[in-house]
Amino acid sequence: MKFHSCSRDGIFESVLGKYDPTIDKNWTSMAELSKHIFTELYPESKIIEASSDHEISYNHLFKTARKTANQFREMGVESGTLLHLVSENDFDWLVVLIASYLNGYVIASSHPVSPWPEVSGGIDSQCATVLVLTRKCYDRLRDEIDNPFLSHIFVTDNSGNRDSYEISLTCIRREPKKVPKYDPEELNGVCQFLFSSGTTGKAKPIKVTCEMMIHSCRRNSYPGCTEYSRSISLVTQPLTHVGGLIFGVMVGVYNGATIVLADYPGSLKFLDLIQKYKLTHVSVVPAVINSWAKYPDLEQYNLTSLKYVLTGASDPNFELIHKFAQRSGNPSLIVKNTYGATESNSCTFANIDSIPTNPISIGLALPGITFKIADLNDPPNFITEAGKQGELYIKQHYGFPLYFNDPQRTKESLTEDGFYKTGDLATLDEEFQVFISGRLKDAIKFRGFTLSASSLEDAVMQSDLVADCAVVGKSDPNCYQIPVAFVVLVNEAKLMEEKLVIESILGHVASHVSEYKQIRELYIIEKIPRNTNGKVQKFILNKLL
Known part of the structure; x- marks a missing residue:
């Protein structure tokens, strides 16, 4: 079976078919869509705040947001404001x-x-x-707050x-010292910004349009993809990031x-939350699952409610995943490897329940996604044969608005025909399944060989002495x-x-990889x-070398 079709010019498309944009033509703004979801489709569905153990209905959340939107307007915050x-x-x-959607603001956020x-x-x-800050965040930062662009500071109390x-706003008016410079035309259709991961340095604001948001929700709701309907889902990734806001809350x-x-909450506190709220879905990075599998007291938890673990951001270790499933009394647990980027606004590839893909692959391109794999030695050419490594390029039907106020970076990140250069290394197998083998910037050039840092991390993690690790290239x-x-040890070690x-650890790795792939130096860190x-954040580790 071929999991993706391939055209003569090296463009791959999923067997799941194309996206039909007319399905969502009725929604022209996030304000309209939010009202429809929260007050008409699912008014009685619940949102639970774990820190207070409080819960509210979708309908009440929307009513509170509408009141808050009115408060912002009464205090002089106009439509089009960047918040x-x-x-x-x-x-x-x-x-x-x-409230920002209702008033036509463009919102972004920082981690608390x-x-x-x-x-x-x-x-x-x-x-x-x-x-806008919550009271807790304001109390932490109040003595430092100083930015020349700010005209209003709001503090929320609930x-x-x-x-x-209910929520109330306290407003502190300021006289701005500077006026920000940007092209207002660049914000046409934009409802918010999401910041890139910042794994290689400073995070960048990425434009999100209403169309992108609606399509992201729909494609990540493809049957057998996330199966969020009637689920009890945990969101712990910060809502400032695509994983928390889009893939977690909005979908x-x-x-x-x-x-x-x-x-x-920290890797092991997750287990308390799963047990307490009888969670059916959690979304975590592979390192968290690895720590669960190695936790000595795992059997003390009742985790039988858990049905889906959605993972991504790095390669999953399916040996440890199987170990976790067996030890948690969940042998039928479904663990899905997914793939996406902040620039694409959500997952673009996922393993689908009804289609028997290799679980180590990133699954199928979701509807509306096409892709190419660029030849590293000759980027204008694209790879269609199995086993050859290249850079993954992806395209979605509504394009990539990409980076705000940075047209040069946006131009450099796109091909002339509109494909986004992900920076991820990928290979195909004979059935056109896609496997991520690392980051282009993470590739280690050793004596003429190109080594994958992520595959070496997998080898290190197989050691029972290692709780977490990362591999980088050091100039030689x-x-x-x-x-x-760099490794973090389990307590016994x-x-x-x-x-x-x-x-x-070095001996263990040497027994699992070829001689030229062996780890040459190893450091134990906390x-x-x-x-x-x-x-x-490998740029931080590179500074330690």
């Missing part, structure tokens, strides 16, 4: 988001624990003039539960799911680069002599630096 939010994963976040220079940098790159939940509410909002005068591993631990979406 920046700093909030935990809670009700207030969603209320301000929907971001230091002020990082928040201020986000305000600058977004050209925001209004800042009270009540269920149908009594969930589009299907009427019960959404449990929580700030990232003789080999150009050598592969270097921390009691052993460090030299023996290092020898054991924690692998990751961004708020769980992706390794």
Whole structure:
């Protein structure tokens, strides 16, 4: 079976078919779609705030957002305003988001624990003039808040539960010292910004249109993709990121799911939340599943409600996934490898329940997605044969607005025919299944060989002594680069002599990979630096070399 069809010019299309844009023609704004979902389709569906253990209905959330939208207008915040939010994963976040849709603002956000220079940098790159913070975030940052573009600062306070939940705004007016410079035409149709992952440096604001949002919800609701309908789904990725907001909340509410909002709890605290709320769906990076599989007390938890684990951002270790499924009493647990990018606004590939794809692959291109694999040595040419590595290019029917206020970066990220250069290395098999083998910038050039950092990380993680790891390339005068591993040890290994631990891990890797792929240096550290979406920040590790 061929999982994707291929044209003569190397363009692949999924067997799932094309996207029909006329399906969603009735929705011209996120305000209209939000009203339809929250008050007409699923008014009684629930959103639960794990930090307070409170719950409210979709309908009440929308009514609260409408009142908040009125408060913003009464305090002089006009349509078209660029607004920046700093909030935990809670009700207030969603209320301000929907209020922004209703009033025609363009919203972006920062993680609730971001230091002020990082928040201020986000305000600058977004050209925001209004800042909204929850009371907790404001109390943490109040002595540092200073940005020349800001004209209004709002602080949210909330009270009540269920149908009594309310939000109030305290407004602090300021005289802006500067006027942000950008082309207003660039914001036509834009409802919000999402920031890129920042794994290679400073995060960048990416434009999201109403059309993109609606299509993302629909394609990620393809039968057998996420199966969010009637689910109880946990959202812990920060809502500032595509994984939390789009793939977590928006696709969930589009299907009427019960959404449990929580700030990232740490790998093992997830288990408490699964047990408490009888969760059916969680979305986590592979490193979290790995830690569950190795947790000595896993059997003490009742995790039988869990049906789906959606994963991505790095290669899943299916040996550890199988171990987790067996130990948790969930042998039929479905773990899905997915693929997407902030630039594409959600998942573009996923394994589908009814189609027997290789689970290690990223699955099928979802409707509306076409792709190419560019030859690394000759990018104008594209790969159609199995086993040859290239860079994955993807295209979606509504295009890629990409980076706000940065036309040069946008131009460099697209081909002339509208494909987005993902920066991910990919290969095909004989059935045209797609496998991600690493990042183009993560490829390690060793003595003429191109090594995949992610495949070496998989080999390191197979050691029972390792709880987490990352592999980077270190400059070397003789080999150009050598592969270097940073590892976090499991508790038992921390009691052993460090030299023996290092020898054991290196020996384990050497027995699983070819000689030229072996780890040349290994360092034990306390924690692998990751961004708020769980992706390794390798630029930080490179500074340690």
